[in-house]
Amino acid sequence: MSKLKAAVVGLGYWGPNLARNFQASPDFDLVGLCDLDTRRVEKVGASYPGAQRFTALADLFQTAKPEIVAVATPVATHHAIAKAALEAGCHVLCEKPLASTVKEAEELVELAEKRGRNLFVDHTFTYTGAVRAIQGLVEKGTLGDLFYIDSVRINLGLFQPDVDVIWDLAPHDLSILSYVVGKRVTGVRAMGTSHNPRNFNDVAYLDLEYENGLTAHLHLSWLSPVKVRRMIFTGSKSSVIFDDLEMSEKLKIYDHGVSFDVSDVEKRRQVLVNYRRGDMRAPALDNKEALGTELAEIAAHIRGTGKAAALGADGLEIVRVLEASQKSLAKDGAKVST
Numbered sequence: 321m322s323k324l325k326a327a328v329v330g331l332g333y334w335g336p337n338l339a340r341n342f343q344a345s346p347d348f349d350l351v352g353l354c355d356l357d358t359r360r361v362e363k364v365g366a367s368y369p370g371a372q373r374f375t376a377l378a379d380l381f382q383t384a385k386p387e388i389v390a391v392a393t394p395v396a397t398h399h400a401i402a403k404a405a406l407e408a409g410c411h412v413l414c415e416k417p418l419a420s421t422v423k424e425a426e427e428l429v430e431l432a433e434k435r436g437r438n439l440f441v442d443h444t445f446t447y448t449g450a451v452r453a454i455q456g457l458v459e460k461g462t463l464g465d466l467f468y469i470d471s472v473r474i475n476l477g478l479f480q481p482d483v484d485v486i487w488d489l490a491p492h493d494l495s496i497l498s499y500v501v502g503k504r505v506t507g508v509r510a511m512g513t514s515h516n517p518r519n520f521n522d523v524a525y526l527d528l529e530y531e532n533g534l535t536a537h538l539h540l541s542w543l544s545p546v547k548v549r550r551m552i553f554t555g556s557k558s559s560v561i562f563d564d565l566e567m568s569e570k571l572k573i574y575d576h577g578v579s580f581d582v583s584d585v586e587k588r589r590q591v592l593v594n595y596r597r598g599d600m601r602a603p604a605l606d607n608k609e610a611l612g613t614e615l616a617e618i619a620a621h622i623r624g625t626g627k628a629a630a631l632g633a634d635g636l637e638i639v640r641v642l643e644a645s646q647k648s649l650a651k652d653g654a655k656v657s658t
């Protein structure tokens with residue numbers, strides 16, 4: 321099978337990871353690299369002599385003729401670059417979040433549909449062994465009924481030029497939750513504070529309600545002195561903790577829980593709680609690099625032999641929640657429906 325010609329636009333922090341994975345993939349041929357900044361193009365391009373180097377998008381489309389374009393530029397530019405790529409007849413893999421507004425994201429999804437091209441969004445975590453294992457635990461009923469999910473994603477973060485901490489970090493949690501729970505967010509409450517001169521929220525808390533009544537709580541910060549990447553999925557039968565900073569035991573499944581004895585009216589008044597403490601196990605996980613798995617699934621999707629985990633519609637859902645969070649922030653944390 322012939323390789324699909326790929327290009328990467330945006331060669332800052334994340335773009336080089338995409339370039340490296342396209343280059344290593346048996347499904348793709350990295351034919352083009354593009355960045356407004358000549359120094360970035362030259363620096364990254366030096367590792368990929370087979371890829372042509374560009375500073376203008378139109379030249380990339382015309383000369384390298386990529387079949388898929390990965391967009392790894394700042395969020396505010398996703399819409400214009402993805403739109404230009406779709407109009408040039410390319411499939412698009414756009415970084416998270418898909419766009420800056422619901423309107424822009426909807427436009428991209430519609431344009432891809434109209435042009436018969438695929439729009440993928442880089443929800444990287446949905447291609448990791450850990451997230452796939454959590455989804456399997458939920459699907460098989462190992463956790464029982466999910467009670468709630470708690471996520472902490474904090475560190476001394478890279479302040480982004482065009483988005484606040486919610487738009488930067490929450491797409492990770494939201495895409496993991498959407499993949500694991502398989503339900504839509506119906507309401508969001510957001511609180512945030514800013515401690516920087518640009519007045520962007522650099523610390524935020526999001527409360528999410530899902531259509532099955534499940535709730536999730538996200539704590540996001542660029543100002544924490546320590547890095548924490550931890551999600552707790554608490555269920556009626558067991559719970560799982562996903563610690564992404566752990567090298568070998570990223571998932572720990574705890575056979576711990578509580579049950580409430582409500583069989584007797586008298587006892588109900590006393591709220592009899594039974595605590596169960598069982599074993600903890602840390603399952604072995606597929607630890608392949610997520611972007612490698614992602615590109616293989618994207619190639620299969622384009623060739624009609626498989627389905628990628630995150631399409632334009634998934635990206636749009638996340639942007640819907642982000643926009644609702646913004647509205648909630650403006651209303652001092654009031655609940656906003658999505």
Ligand SMILES: NC(=O)c1ccc[n+]([C@@H]2O[C@H](COP(=O)([O-])OP(=O)(O)OC[C@H]3O[C@@H](n4cnc5c(N)ncnc54)[C@H](O)[C@@H]3O)[C@@H](O)[C@H]2O)c1
Nearest residue numbers: 330331332333334335355356357392393394395415416444
């Ligand atoms: N999936 C992930 O885990 C993950 C991780 C980090 C960043 N990201 C996403 O990747 C994107 C880029 O983030 P980053 O941290 O690499 O940013 P960055 O600022 O380090 O790099 C962005 C690059 O885009 C270039 N650029 C800007 N406008 C351009 C244009 N119109 N045409 C061509 N090049 C242009 C800049 O010169 C810069 O080199 C963001 O959307 C971010 O959310 C995703």
